[in-house]
Amino acid sequence: MTAAGRALIACPQCDTLYFEPEIREEQTASCLRCGRVLAAPRTNAYLRTLSLSLTAVILMIGAVFFPFIELEAAGLRNRTSVLDAILAFSSGLMLPLSLAVALLIVLIPLTRLAAIVYTIYPLARRRRPFAHAATAFRLAEGLRPWSMAEIFIFGVSVALVKVAGLASVSFGPAFWAFAGLVVVMVLQDNSMCRYTIWKSLEQERA
Template sequence: MTRPQSDSDPQNAGIDLDRLIACPGCDAVYTAPRVEQHERAYCARCHHVLIAPRRKAGKQLIALALTVLILIVAASVFPFLAIDAGGLHHGASILQTAFAFTGALSVLSVAVLMFIVIIPMLRLVLLIYVLAPIIRDRPPARWARPAFRLSEALLPWSMAEIFALGCAVALVKIGDMAHVVFGPAAWMFAVLVVIVVVTDNLMCRYSIWKSLEN
């Protein structure tokens, strides 16, 4: 474990700005230390992980991103759940549910598709675009920096895993009123949530930015 040296120290006056790193949790600024493979640099104030390089992390991130892409596409098409109540049976996929809104509620169709399908897929495609040349020891792609910046900007709007958790909470509440059967897409979203968490923990954004600078 490595603790970065705070840039507020007197001996850090005139430090090279390219060596500074800001904590995304508390905005503390540090001089980026040299971190070896499988070591981590933490923020001294809020203990947020700042640097966590890992060997072959790029290949693993691409593999996970491709897996999530496949899961999102499949989960959008296959039945998500089916409900039996009062002798009636109804099942639907995410796409069927999104296009079920009409009239003034049609904006919800756009929101569902954007936040649950399109934006998460766009983020993953951008990440693969950025990392593919890096893992092959080639110069970064032409638009790699703005692509990675856009990928990070879209992170708060990528809500595929939030949708899965929200559905789980809603299904618990209606479980007493109807018989709920989870479809293949529900289990795909469950796996997707786990992979998204693993991907986020595996990604070292500082290392990616440094690779793009080189």
């Protein structure tokens, strides 16, 4: 805290320090040095973030268990899901690859979404945060760089372009669920004002 009792916040991009801004809904506070958005509270932001997070969880579950792609070549047809792909490499020397796919594509994104829902749900209903909500949100922010569901779908798309010349490829519902998941997660990240969430958690804790 400063001598005047105002807190300091740091830009997450360039670490420039600012006095805590007094900002209203639909206004945006940006860093003067690099232009990074520091705070952007929006009307019904909690409810919007909660809805998008729950949508992402549903899409993730469908993307894991439903058929992802179907390949047909020389009269042979094979259909597989993300879960089947993970289990296919779950033995021998390929076990680390299986664990990496399960963690980065499924478990970490789901854990992050669950932590966000745990944090946002009481705030959206204008209630006191759940116990350890700050820890859960800190976990969600820490897992953010490791949530790679969107990278997976881009990588698969590139691979399928090459496979399409060798076999007939058709997309299953899980592929479209993953594609929708990428869009929903981008919208969720853009709608979530982290400054506002931390501010609400700190006020309740105080």
